[in-house]
Amino acid sequence: MATIQDVARSAGVSTATVSRVLSAPGRVAEATRARVLAAVDSLGYSPNVAAKMLRTLRTQKILVTVPDISNPFFSQVIRGVEEAASAAGYSVLLGDTRHEPEREDQYAAMLRRKEADGLIFLGHRLSDTLAEMAAALGPGAPIVNGCEYSPALGVSSAHIDNEKAATEAMAHLYALGHRRVGVVTGPLASPLSRDRLAGVRAAARTAGAVEGLAVATGDFSVEAGAALARDLLSTAAPPSALFCFSDEMAMGALAALRGLGLACPRDVSLVGFDDIRFAAYLDPPLTTVSQPMAEIGHETVRLLLEVLSGEAGAARHVTLPHRLVIRASTAAPVA
Amino acid sequence: MATIQDVARSAGVSTATVSRVLSAPGRVAEATRARVLAAVDSLGYSPNVAAKMLRTLRTQKILVTVPDISNPFFSQVIRGVEEAASAAGYSVLLGDTRHEPEREDQYAAMLRRKEADGLIFLGHRLSDTLAEMAAALGPGAPIVNGCEYSPALGVSSAHIDNEKAATEAMAHLYALGHRRVGVVTGPLASPLSRDRLAGVRAAARTAGAVEGLAVATGDFSVEAGAALARDLLSTAAPPSALFCFSDEMAMGALAALRGLGLACPRDVSLVGFDDIRFAAYLDPPLTTVSQPMAEIGHETVRLLLEVLSGEAGAARHVTLPHRLVIRASTAAPVA
DNA sequence: CTCGTCGATGTAATCGATTGCATGGGTAGC
């Protein structure tokens, strides 16, 4: 690998000049610049990142942690993150925390050691040490939350209006005439689930159907969706519609329905959440709340770059638009 | 951030000793070591990676490129990669190439600039510049192929026996009594698809059903699965069974079937490939070839570490076990 | 003609680690 010294020698200038050509082109004379650039590409020179990093304390890397990369929802958000990051000249360090605190801490340590310029965390869990860091640095902390929104942390975030989205989904069911609705949530430790649940309750109140509401707490997995749907449908007065907080759980619910000999939407209507790319291909095609996953990814990067550029004022919470996509899994209940 | 100097001062030793305590603990006296370690954690010291990297030319990072991170198959492999890498003290740089050559080149450049110690690429495409590098360095090139296997490249790889797996899937259909089988492949530029296709042909010959074979070339997407299944089923003598080279395409095929008013498996049997975690939850649950995705990820890391440790002999091609999982989407054809 | 200014470039310190070589004290062998 050619070093800056080689380039300097070959162009007959000092390393300082080479460095300037590459980072502050205006400060060097036209002729010299041309000579240096010629040397640069005749030698195929490109700066050693470690040396640059050591000197500048900038890594040009963004750490992204996610509770489960194999979850299609998250992987689509990550795709958006990667796209925006690489467009801005950053690369992405991936951390799959598997919901394990030790792994969260491990990645938190990477940020503290400044192995990355910033952190985007998807989900609601942030390692304690980073929570302290965020509290200490305020909005200057290079940490952004994606998909979720935790006011207590004081970091910027990008997400949809979960409460409103859930309200709309429920309103759709009530408008079709459903009165008894079963809801399968995500873990209630997550603000996102609580927001959606609040939306659910609000809709039920508006519809005067609070009595008919049955809530089960899931964890976003297919398995949980199947198990909890089975429970909800096995009660004395089973719901005529189910609302699952993820499409993955809705897939599980769909399988459970069939297992019980029920048809969707004839016997039970079903609404999912996320609009992962399989939702439209299920049988029946799933009515669901569509989230702009790529956009959420892009936006988290934008917010992080804002902090990194030092222009950050207060933490910002960006709400991106969602959309209730009505497909064939919802219908009026049979009287 | 505390530096090694701070630790040295605080422990009353030289930086050389501190460095040795941390990397070659045997070479320093017990008492000194204890003193240094005490200083290390009283100061909360951890080595600056940039400095270490500059000095040692090792980054402790693995670059992983993938054609589409939002594909559940790949994201599960990546999960395995991340797990094994982090267990070995490496972090993962993620590159989503989106099948675009420019992005492949961009990440190839990262490797050449030594921003990562090695590359694991999933899929069959390797940037030309890296292919040259692999050719030049032979098995010493820190490049490993996951999921696929390209003999021409001369790099190690981890994958299943695609030909055999495809043969088994087809044999299953023939054993059930199917004679006309439609196959939806992946892009034939990929050796993996060609291997599977070879397996398909071999099975057809064995069953004496070459005549009944109809092949369509897809691209692993749901959309392609739906479109091509529709085509295959709309011919004069439509197949009684379909074999798709990905579960995602099988999902599309399933939707297409329904669109044509056909039932699975009554009218058409269906076999997928991969066994992504939704396969069991489809209606009907999908018969498919299960790939050990996490294992593939682990194995690629193992192979790469082998190269990095310098003990690599020839390139190794590790074949991991697959398994045909028979669920409800396949049955004997109605006479 | 001289001085001040400015633009272009060079000099060298610096970032924080690793590591080959030097050093010095202790011990074993004779």
Place this chain on the structure above:
DNA sequence: GCTACCCATGCAATCGATTACATCGACGAG
């Protein structure tokens, strides 16, 4: 008691960039 060796440790060069400061020449003003 002297030599030889070894073990633990320190000294200082080094990795490859960035950048504050110094230098130098040209040019315009007075």
